[in-house]
Amino acid sequence: MTESALSPAVQRQLPAKAELAEPLCEALEEATRQGATAAEASVSSSFGLSVKVRQGEVDTLEHMRDRGLAITVYFGQRKGTASSADFSRASLVETVRAACDIARYTSEDPCAGLADAALMSTDAPDLRLHYRWDIEPETAIDLARECEAAALGVDPRLTNSEGAEVSTHQGIHVYGNTHGFLGGYPASQHSISCVVLGRIGESMQRDYWYTTARDPSALQAAIAVGQEAGRRTVQRLGARRLSTRTVPVLFTPTAARSLFGHFLGAIQGSSLYRKASFLLDSLNTQVFPSWLTIEEQPHLPGALGSAPFDGEGVATRPRTLVEQGVLRGYVLSSYSARKLGMQTTGNAGGIHNLIVHPGAMDYSQLLQEMHRGLVVSHLMGQGVNPVTGDYSRGAAGFWVDNGEVAYPVEEITIAGHLKEMFKRIQAVGRDVDIRGNIRTGSVLVEGMTVAGE
Amino acid sequence: MSDSTMQHNLDLARQSILAPADLGETDLERVFGRLMGPKVDAADLYFQVQRHEAWVLEDGIIKEGSRSLDQGVGVRAVSGEQTGFAYSDEIMLPALLEASSAARAIARSGGAGRLQAWKAGEGLALYQPLNPLDSLSADEKVALLRELDAEARRQDPRVEQVVVSLAGVHDVVLVATGDGQLSADVRPLVRLNVTVLVEQNGCRESGSAGGGGRTGYECFLDSDRLKGYAREAVRQALLNLEAVEAPAGTLPVVLGPGWPGVLLHEAVGHGLEGDFNRKATSAFAGRLGERVASPLCTVVDNGTLPGRRGSLNIDDEGTPTQCTTLIERGVLTGYMQDSLNARLMGMRPTGNGRRESYAHLPMPRMTNTYMLAGPHAPEEIIASVDRGLYAVNFGGGQVDITSGKFVFSASEAYLIENGRITRPVKGATLIGNGPDVLTRVSMVGNDLQLDSGIGTCGKEGQSVPVGVGQPTLKVDALTVGGTQVG
Numbered sequence: 001m002t003e004s005a006l007s008p009a010v011q012r013q014l015p016a017k018a019e020l021a022e023p024l025c026e027a028l029e030e031a032t033r034q035g036a037t038a039a040e041a042s043v044s045s046s047f048g049l050s051v052k053v054r055q056g057e058v059d060t061l062e063h064m065r066d067r068g069l070a071i072t073v074y075f076g077q078r079k080g081t082a083s084s085a086d087f088s089r090a091s092l093v094e095t096v097r098a099a100c101d102i103a104r105y106t107s108e109d110p111c112a113g114l115a116d117a118a119l120m121s122t123d124a125p126d127l128r129l130h131y132r133w134d135i136e137p138e139t140a141i142d143l144a145r146e147c148e149a150a151a152l153g154v155d156p157r158l159t160n161s162e163g164a165e166v167s168t169h170q171g172i173h174v175y176g177n178t179h180g181f182l183g184g185y186p187a188s189q190h191s192i193s194c195v196v197l198g199r200i201g202e203s204m205q206r207d208y209w210y211t212t213a214r215d216p217s218a219l220q221a222a223i224a225v226g227q228e229a230g231r232r233t234v235q236r237l238g239a240r241r242l243s244t245r246t247v248p249v250l251f252t253p254t255a256a257r258s259l260f261g262h263f264l265g266a267i268q269g270s271s272l273y274r275k276a277s278f279l280l281d282s283l284n285t286q287v288f289p290s291w292l293t294i295e296e297q298p299h300l301p302g303a304l305g306s307a308p309f310d311g312e313g314v315a316t317r318p319r320t321l322v323e324q325g326v327l328r329g330y331v332l333s334s335y336s337a338r339k340l341g342m343q344t345t346g347n348a349g350g351i352h353n354l355i356v357h358p359g360a361m362d363y364s365q366l367l368q369e370m371h372r373g374l375v376v377s378h379l380m381g382q383g384v385n386p387v388t389g390d391y392s393r394g395a396a397g398f399w400v401d402n403g404e405v406a407y408p409v410e411e412i413t414i415a416g417h418l419k420e421m422f423k424r425i426q427a428v429g430r431d432v433d434i435r436g437n438i439r440t441g442s443v444l445v446e447g448m449t450v451a452g453e
Numbered sequence: 454m455s456d457s458t459m460q461h462n463l464d465l466a467r468q469s470i471l472a473p474a475d476l477g478e479t480d481l482e483r484v485f486g487r488l489m490g491p492k493v494d495a496a497d498l499y500f501q502v503q504r505h506e507a508w509v510l511e512d513g514i515i516k517e518g519s520r521s522l523d524q525g526v527g528v529r530a531v532s533g534e535q536t537g538f539a540y541s542d543e544i545m546l547p548a549l550l551e552a553s554s555a556a557r558a559i560a561r562s563g564g565a566g567r568l569q570a571w572k573a574g575e576g577l578a579l580y581q582p583l584n585p586l587d588s589l590s591a592d593e594k595v596a597l598l599r600e601l602d603a604e605a606r607r608q609d610p611r612v613e614q615v616v617v618s619l620a621g622v623h624d625v626v627l628v629a630t631g632d633g634q635l636s637a638d639v640r641p642l643v644r645l646n647v648t649v650l651v652e653q654n655g656c657r658e659s660g661s662a663g664g665g666g667r668t669g670y671e672c673f674l675d676s677d678r679l680k681g682y683a684r685e686a687v688r689q690a691l692l693n694l695e696a697v698e699a700p701a702g703t704l705p706v707v708l709g710p711g712w713p714g715v716l717l718h719e720a721v722g723h724g725l726e727g728d729f730n731r732k733a734t735s736a737f738a739g740r741l742g743e744r745v746a747s748p749l750c751t752v753v754d755n756g757t758l759p760g761r762r763g764s765l766n767i768d769d770e771g772t773p774t775q776c777t778t779l780i781e782r783g784v785l786t787g788y789m790q791d792s793l794n795a796r797l798m799g800m801r802p803t804g805n806g807r808r809e810s811y812a813h814l815p816m817p818r819m820t821n822t823y824m825l826a827g828p829h830a831p832e833e834i835i836a837s838v839d840r841g842l843y844a845v846n847f848g849g850g851q852v853d854i855t856s857g858k859f860v861f862s863a864s865e866a867y868l869i870e871n872g873r874i875t876r877p878v879k880g881a882t883l884i885g886n887g888p889d890v891l892t893r894v895s896m897v898g899n900d901l902q903l904d905s906g907i908g909t910c911g912k913e914g915q916s917v918p919v920g921v922g923q924p925t926l927k928v929d930a931l932t933v934g935g936t937q938v939g
Binding site: 058059060062063065066086099105106108112137162197203204205239244245274276380381382385387388392393394396410413415416417451453 | 511514516517519520521524525534535536539540541552556559591594595614616650652656657658659693699701703732733734736814849850853855856858859860862879880881883884932933934935936937938
């Protein structure tokens, strides 16, 4: 790569907060002018670069750049929403008009409106969410090459690749409303990932590994990412099926994350007020074993789920969501809170770092603890009924005998009921995966049905 | 084929995309001048203006409405197996030139490209070039939501909650390619959905139904259609209240007609997309001409069905869609291709080059994928099973194209005992192996149906609307992921 044309997009600066606040405030003013009694808006701008190398050659080089403005207007208790990527004056007026038009047709909703003014974030902490990664495309390509080569070098049975990818993204998001709240901050996310394929006879397997962080210096080395992807793919080679049986299941941290995702889905306001949750009316009841604690930590510096305020400007706060296994709170926006006659929990837009407290055992100790059972490292499909908690998903992983991995398995399902599965959690490992908004170690669940041949 | 439709769409696209930006064909030539070069095999510009709206009724009130306008241009240069891509949400000459420089950097050496004279591409006329957002007034849209809500509540006193959503998209695209072809499409898309929650003795279940296609909203004004959605959603929810635990293990499975065709989408569809086969990452790679299904199975991907959700007049590279036979009487006969993978494999593009938007790269994607009808009466198929599962409705599915393992999750299923449908069972995931599941198809019904227009397919983070379909069919052995062992 020699063209200098690669560089401009990479060296582009994020706009300052004030630059985005301008169209935002204009939109809010325009809303008031058009008769809205209240309004809220958000504006974002982001850019990024992504390179993918496959079998040593550049596969794709992508430059990304996105902008957007979204506004919600309220006419008393009626609301309307519109969005556009065009920040010109004419377009702003048009977007606001579209939102106001809609609000003429929506119904009076006693729960609609901005979050209470008193809850607005006042002194947003600096959570260190923005780090530049001034990587030239040429360097990114070299990193991806190193990563893929390291993966394929793990074992001669690794014969093919879907490639290694290096990406960098930065963006700034600003939110404001007619309470006078205006807040915004830049954030970044950088990643290196790799997928390779292995073959034994006619059967092929693939697996992946990735590292992702807001601070590029927190990324795992490209070579290490590749080696891990290679190692994981080799481990899956020669997978067999299992016969149908009932056994304990150890979810690896990546797979276990989805269990707590189902938990979050069930305690979020919109599921609760629609009564579409298997954890309806579970507040202050035992949902998990008494040794299990789950916290929300919105202010962890540099974490992927951190945010000083939520999607409505409400200050976020650390809290204990599950204490000694007892559910102590829901995940609410101001709207769902009003529907439930409660107070918002600062979760408009979702949870901010769900932390499942790790236990004492590492992965190999958990295998010993399970003794004989199934490790699930991959889950497939939806297969979860959020209303009843019925759970049935495709799975792949490893059969464990005598506390040790015996062989890889595939083409099986695991089934149970989430409410029971949560209560039957035997242990959470200390092998915590921090690459996401939900942080958990491996999770050992007793008594799940495995269906196979 | 319709040259006049293409001409009309081109005029409309020029007027709504290029004219506001004061862009003319000479400007496009300038852009290609920067984008093309000796080492660039192909290049394209994808202009798009998309208007979207959504309305939601909940708790008996019109709770939300939204409108969005998204527009931009994606710029791509391809050199060998390498792709350079950049996009801009500003449809303006400077932004286009900058994106072109970024995209063409993929080819190492520079040099001036030359463009032939522009010519209009070919396309089909499968739907009206209308704006569905204008097909009903806001009052009529709101009335439609209310009617469906009332209809659902009328069905049964156990209905506790009803959520109705209506969404429409007006998508205008203009594709300019480096070989001088200009193509345009105006794509309407509508979708109506109802979800109900029923409650009985403290037990709750939900059900949903809906449909849509490439038309205006007026298709929903048919009150039989509306009643059908309401009835179907409530029926499913009530049925699941009665459902017993599903069996766990491998048994014969009879799949109902229509939407259960998600089986084909997952088990064989993705594995037959050109990119995975060029890269030999699919379990089907290198198997053209081999038997991959029982002789009863003929599977096609057909983008040319009028008005269907998965249909397109042209794909997102300007290639007219077609009906591609993927499996003919059990033998693998074709892949779905976009231009890049077709060129690299020495095959012809099949009109399957699709992208979520201007901000995404095109790749081979399905359109409407279905199995043709067979000789058996559906009753005869069910009667042939001693003990098995009859699955008629599904949530989504997923596939690992490398190992070939796929899942799809039943949301309405029954036990078959001694050739008769007996009790409803709870939802369960079915899992199988794509390259051999169709070899176990022993009966194929004469009742081919397509789904009602609800499918969305995700691949590498990009979503596109698709269709599926099939007749009733019997798979002799498929693993059912219930909880009831033995």
